[in-house]
Amino acid sequence: MGYVAKRFLQMIFVLWTVATILFFMFRLMPGTPLAAFIDNTTTAEQQDALIAQFGLDKSLGEQYFLFLWNLLQGDLGQSFFFKKPVLEVVWQVFPNSVILTLTSLIIAYLFGIVVGAYLAWKRGSWVEGVGIPLVLTTRAAPEFWLGMVLLAFFSFHLGWFPSGGANTSGSEWQSGWSRLTSADFLSHLALPAITLAIYLQGLPLLLMRSNMLNVLQEEFITMARMKGLSTWTIVMRHAARNALLPVATAFALGIGGAVGGNVVVETVFSWPGIGRLLVNAVSASDYPLAQGAFLMITFVLVVMNFIADITYHLLDPRVRVAANG
């Protein structure tokens, strides 16, 4: 069996297991899952009808297979709060999360790669002595706290950026694209994206630096030096290219991790993304929605892990040969 097929089966297994764990976790949650539907005027008959409608009168085993069967068809159930299909609610905010994640990751990786390569070149100098502890400090700062400080200063004090949301309320656009390219949207995006980028740049930076240090010791670099190539050519054409592969893998892993990890930043900036949706759904005991949002985040995480592994496998000849031989 080929590596890709094997890795694909593993991905399916992980998805199924997580979905199963999640199903049973939400069944163990305290309180009646129908709380949002029941008020003083609901009669006992109406309650029974609701229980039957959501399939809660069936045995746990039956409910589980129904859940898996619906999941396979992309049916995540009905949100108690929004009274709409979960998939529709999730789909509405998902693009916002993707845009926030990608923007901050791209800023973070461009910065990290350039500065990481520079710090590797400056090994042993004072720049490195100051730079590395500084990078470690940014990785130790809670993202939401960083967001709060930026929000207080740039939004409330200077008034440069809006204090939350993705758009000024009441705004209308002809198409989704014109909304995303509007100055209004971009000014809302700026602070949360910068907050996340500050948090995320440490990983690519440190990774790029250590890869560069490894690559610069290899024989082909010595060879290039002996050929009399300039420092710039060696660093950019020979060393950086080889140091980039693990960084690219980390980027794919970063997408998967960040979509779920954005929860706090989305909350600080009231960014209408999937993380904030999850927090609100859990707080409001909207179990189907919380479950759906969680599954969506898991799906992105597991699929990106899969893509990262596959790319690494296909691009690095050493890994490929080792696996086949």
Place this chain on the structure above:
Amino acid sequence: MQRTDDIRLPRHGRTALAGIARALRGVWEIPRRDPFAAAGVILYLLFILVALFADHLVTHDPREILFDENYDLARNLLPSADHYLGTTYSGRDIYSQLVMGTRGALIVGLTAAISVVTIGTVIGLIAGFFGGWVDTLLMRLADVALGVPFLPFVIVLAAMMEPSQWNVVLGIALLLWPQSARVIRAQVMSLRERAFVEAARVTGAGPWRILFVHIAPNVLALSFLYASIAVGWAILTEAAISFLGFGPSNTVTWGYMLQDAYASQALGREQYYWFVPPGLCIIAVVVAGFFISRGYEEILFPKLRD
């Protein structure tokens, strides 16, 4: 001295203790070589002292609602000699909350780090040593743990259980063990082929004895490395969970302070003295762990430092 030790201690005790001693010697060696690691150790000691003597350092009860001499709520007071960092919107002393928060952070950080690294070490040892279906089973379990989004999982866990700091410890123990387990597994796989293990086998030691007496002491240093990073992870996670409002409402933690400040619109009033200090404390204690682990890593793997 060496000879009397030989006589007193049984064989397995000697190897196990030697491993622990080796790991500890590394800890004491770091500060002398690396100024940042030294700063990390000093910061840690400082936080531990503050946590131990928090009761004596606070000026007010951190949860007490304070009133001024006119019986008005002592709300949003600026920093002064009475209130070193001012008071919150609901009239509580910020400095006292900050001091008390050290305790919660260290308790969560250390318990989470010890539990996750213990689980990771034991699983890594067993998977690496026995191999075969045991290894396959444990590594598939690791795949699943890594496929669960961490923060969302802890949020759901915290909502499911009674609000408590232990939810964070549980979430970390359940999901973050694969990181240390994988590295320790790889280490054990190379150790089990070494001559001293063969020697133990020849002298009739059983597999569990070889594993926990002869191999385990050699991976302790790696476990310590992961633990020093895990402390920071746990403190950051606890802060995030409390900030999102899923933490216990009867304990003052740095995350709780930040949530309180955010919800009371301290940002709009620019009360930096309220929400900046808890963040700086979190950074200090987490970065201290990073510095120590880096210093330790360079002693463990000196080839990185050429």
